[in-house]
Amino acid sequence: MHALVVYESMFGNTRAIAEAIAKGMSTRAKVRVTDVVDAPAEVPPEVDVLVVGGPTHAFSMSREATRQDAARRGGAHTDVPAGIREWLRELPDGDHPQTFVAFDTRVDLPLVPGAAARSASRQARKRGFTVADPESFLVEGYEGPLADGELDRATAWGRRLGEQLEQDLRTKAAFRAAGDAR
Numbered sequence: 001m002h003a004l005v006v007y008e009s010m011f012g013n014t015r016a017i018a019e020a021i022a023k024g025m026s027t028r029a030k031v032r033v034t035d036v037v038d039a040p041a042e043v044p045p046e047v048d049v050l051v052v053g054g055p056t057h058a059f060s061m062s063r064e065a066t067r068q069d070a071a072r073r074g075g076a077h078t079d080v081p082a083g084i085r086e087w088l089r090e091l092p093d094g095d096h097p098q099t100f101v102a103f104d105t106r107v108d109l110p111l112v113p114g115a116a117a118r119s120a121s122r123q124a125r126k127r128g129f130t131v132a133d134p135e136s137f138l139v140e141g142y143e144g145p146l147a148d149g150e151l152d153r154a155t156a157w158g159r160r161l162g163e164q165l166e167q168d169l170r171t172k173a174a175f176r177a178a179g180d181a182r
């Protein structure tokens with residue numbers, strides 16, 4: 001199984017979560033992790049699972065204006081003009097056989113609604129991906145740090161994701177083989 005993890009990160013927290021998820025998945029998959037600014041313009045054909053994550057900005061995925069705001073607060077990991085919203089939008093139309101899974105980071109405030117991963121999942125569903133349940137990871141303030149235990153939770157989530165998706169791929173392959181034999 002091949003997984004591509006694409007992340008956007010202004011202060012480094014989402015990047016750290018992306019790497020922890022990749023570590024968890026790597027027991028079951030060959031995983032490539034890339035900053036969205038270096039992500040391929042098309043999902044490579046060998047990829048079975050696309051994992052996409054970004055920071056929650058203004059209740060959703062970031063936009064250029066919110067990234068500029070983050071840059072003014074000292075964030076610098078991602079180029080301001082490009083985020084996961086723009087990358088997803090620019091993916092070519094057509095069949096997307098990969099499973100899509102989104103994650104995000106957001107502040108640890110129960111009454112603040114919205115999460116980038118939910119918006120990304122909605123956008124991916126519209127683009128024709130099969131979408132698995134998204135997950136949020138918590139930071140303590142705009143710049144971070146990550147809340148206690150979130151890196152370990154991300155690794156465990158990645159491990160479970162890898163196991164579940166590997167099982168799904170096996171089931172699909174078995175159905176295909178049974179169909180071919182008929």
Ligand SMILES: Cc1cc2nc3c(=O)[nH]c(=O)nc-3n(C[C@H](O)[C@H](O)[C@H](O)COP(=O)(O)O)c2cc1C
Pocket residue numbers: 008009010011012013014015054055056057058059060066067069070073075105106107108112114139141142143144
């Ligand atoms: C402009 C801006 C808007 C934000 N809006 C929200 C928000 O609506 N909800 C939320 O939970 N966190 C919000 N945050 C906090 C971010 O989620 C936090 O900065 C991010 O998770 C840190 O991830 P990063 O280090 O990968 O950039 C906002 C941050 C910035 C800079």
